[in-house]
Amino acid sequence: MNSEAGEGARPRRTIDVVNASLKRRYAKERRFRRLGATAVALGLAFVVLLFADIILKGYTAFQQTYIQIPVSFPAEAIDPEGTRDPEVIGDANYMAFIREGLRGLFPEVTQRRDKRQLKGLISVGAAQLVRERVLADPSLIGSTQALWILADDDIDMLVKGHIDRHAPEGARRVSDQVIGWVDRLEAQGRVAKRFNTIFFTHGTSREPELAGIAGALMGSFYTLLLTLILSFPIGVGAAIYLEEFAPKNRWTDLIEVNINNLAAVPSIVFGLLGLAVFIGFFGVPRSTPLVAALVLTLMTLPTVIISSRAALKSVPPSIREAALGVGASPLQTQLHHVLPLAMPGMLTGTILGMAQALGETAPLLMIGMIAFIVDIPGGFTDSATVLPVQIFLWADSPERGFVERTSAAIIVLLAFLFVMNLAAVLLRRRFERRW
Amino acid sequence: MTEPSHPGKTPADLTAGHTVRRYDRELAKLRGIILTMGDHVVEQTRAAVAAVVEREETQAFRVLDREPQVDYLSLDADEEAFRVIIRHQPTAVDLRIVLALSKIAAELERAGDKAARIARQALELAQPGRGADLLAEDLQVVFRILDDEVCCMLERSLHAVRDFDVAQAVEIFESEPELQDAAASLRQRFCQGSQDGLIPHQSVCLLTSAHALERIGNHASNIAEQVVYVALGQDVRYRNREILIETLRHHGY
């Protein structure tokens, strides 16, 4: 007893104190780790949810319903003189041939109202597609072909099961009669879902089955290309000048503060600026990739400059000293040594800026990119729209067919972003050097 | 420079002031060994001379017994000097201190040998049937004068070593003529003939003792030279003494 009391009276050794608190410290650490893991898991769950939602909604858009109809191309109606002149061939009324074939499948339909409904099975764009086919292969003229004809978006939705057959007839877009026809066609094996090439080769359209993202994709491509061409050299140049050459005084401080502030300016402001300056003052044609690129360049420049400066700062000064020490001029030092080392960082920053520009909608709305443009742009000065704006437009459309197309467009946009980020990573790898 | 320094006035401890305080301690320890050695040598010299003058055999034996102590101390001093060199790579004044103390240890060791030699002469003198029992009164006096002179120089040189004090060193240089005078008068005394009843063997022993004693005084001078080397960084060995003394005095030492 006595000896124990003596032990207790002795001042505690540091290690005892440490051991006593050790348990608490480890518990704290475990809690912190669990908290972190939870946060990450939550984030991942949301991402998975988002992707799952988009993909589930959108994947059906990559398929399109076609109806097989025997279509005859009477030579006397298409090309009576047998000249095979494309203009003559193009002028023929192909819709009439398709309707003819369709009526052949449903000989019992005679009523005018039913005929119109029957006609509604087929997309209004079907005639154009058939015309193109015949133009590509004039030997079809005079023959009868079992052609797969693009179905109307309502039929598409019905086949994909997006229309509830048990709903009262008035509440759905297709009548019982049409459902009956479609079922009959399906039983005959005349309905098929095929890969939706139209989605990738056509511009937008009022008709969901004819709407594609090619226009928006090309618009985005031209816009981004021009933005890259403009913002990368300007941004890197500005960064190099500010970081390496500019004297450090009140003016450069002011510029630095402004660049940092500019990065935080809401993007719509850049749109207003573009509208006022580029379109209003310089007369750049509106809703073109050119003006969009100018506006997006303004918007991404701060990002590019800031990340480029950070990349330059991360280049060890010893490399500059080494180059100057062997007699390289300041510009040679930058071009031969600093820039190659800073390049991965600059590229990363630029591609992040590009990704931001790719997803940007608001400023483009201000400069007319919201216009409904069916044609696929062929250059920087053609009217165009871009992916996010297209998504915005489709999301706003009432047709059921646009819902899945919106999601599909989002998938394409995300894929685009993914490819860009992948490119960034690969470029980094390629340029990265040890020092 | 308003106040030029006068290092001669109150010399600071040259071994002190290192950032690494252990360096201070090790240098001080080395110097302590040297000073202990010096004290031993002074004691030995006094005892040996007393043995010669007073014919005390026991004193002589004691001197011979204690002689290895000085040798061992000199080994210690060398070891300590090596240690300082290895640990601290001394430079400038520290380097001079280590080198000089090492040399001073050698000087003291040789001075200790000389004291032993005097003691051995005392034993020779004391062997029975070798003429007069005691030295003549006046011979004793001259011997004592030389002894005092030598021991005074030696002690002063040790003081000089303690503070690396140039002023003390200069005084040693100044007292060299007195040493020479005392030694000369002793030799003179022998040249006058052996009316004291000394047999030639005894005379040789006494002369050898006197010579050894004078050499101890020379060792003291050498120690003083090393002190000047430490304090001023100039090797003053083999220089004209008068000019040296004059120059040092001129600089206020």
Added chain:
Amino acid sequence: MSTMAEVIEPTAGTISAADLASSQHSRATVGDVTVADPRMTCRGVDVWYGAKQAIKGVSLDIGKHEVVSMIGPSGCGKSTFLRCLNRMNDTIDGCRVTGSIKLDDVDIYDAGLDPVPLRAQVGMVFQKPNPFPKSIYENIAYGPRIHGLTNNKAELDDLVETSLRKAGLWEEVKDRLDQPGTGLSGGQQQRLCIARTIAVSPEVILMDEPCSALDPIATAIIEELIDELREHYSIAIVTHSMQQAARVSQRTAYFHLGDLIEVGETNDIFTNPKHKLTEDYITGRFG
């Protein structure tokens, strides 16, 4: 008598209060700053970083075929002074240099003088080995290439080999010239940097603590190299290692708070420094 008078000239200007108070003014340097055969002559060099004076009226010659070492506590201005000699200080904002620094009678701070060719004449080796992140060959070839020192590939190959040989690195790297210079060991990297410097055939080589990042064996190899290079070049070396200064240099300059306190033969400085501050520093009594 005259020798004696010089001989006993007392050690130490001890530092007095008045001296400290007037430290804005330059202190007179103890020892002879001139040499018989100077490559560079510096007279009354002041360096200002903004309002702060980093170097106060330093005068110092760097002779041909000699190694001058500069020692002193951190912040004493020795590196700053070294960087004046090839105008590396130009890259620092707010750095102002007055006084005259001449390389072979040409004032290097002359308004019309281009620092770029100057740096080819006065090469520099830095504290941390800093090879370019390129191949060993490119590291050496870069300088000659930008200055147009060679006419064709064969000449350039020769120059690369000679430079590497002079730096004692050829045997170690001749089989892997196309490999990155950053893959070498620290000591090899530093020798690569020295080879890179001598590839542009400078007259003076400045070394800013070239061995401070190296192990003792690599240091010894560099020191041996410095001794060999002395035949062809003037070398000024800043070092924190007093032993190194003692080993490699013929003359040593001690800097303290921007003043050049003392210059002298290295042997004299390390056995019998004249100034109290020098002695305190080299004997480890500083601070």
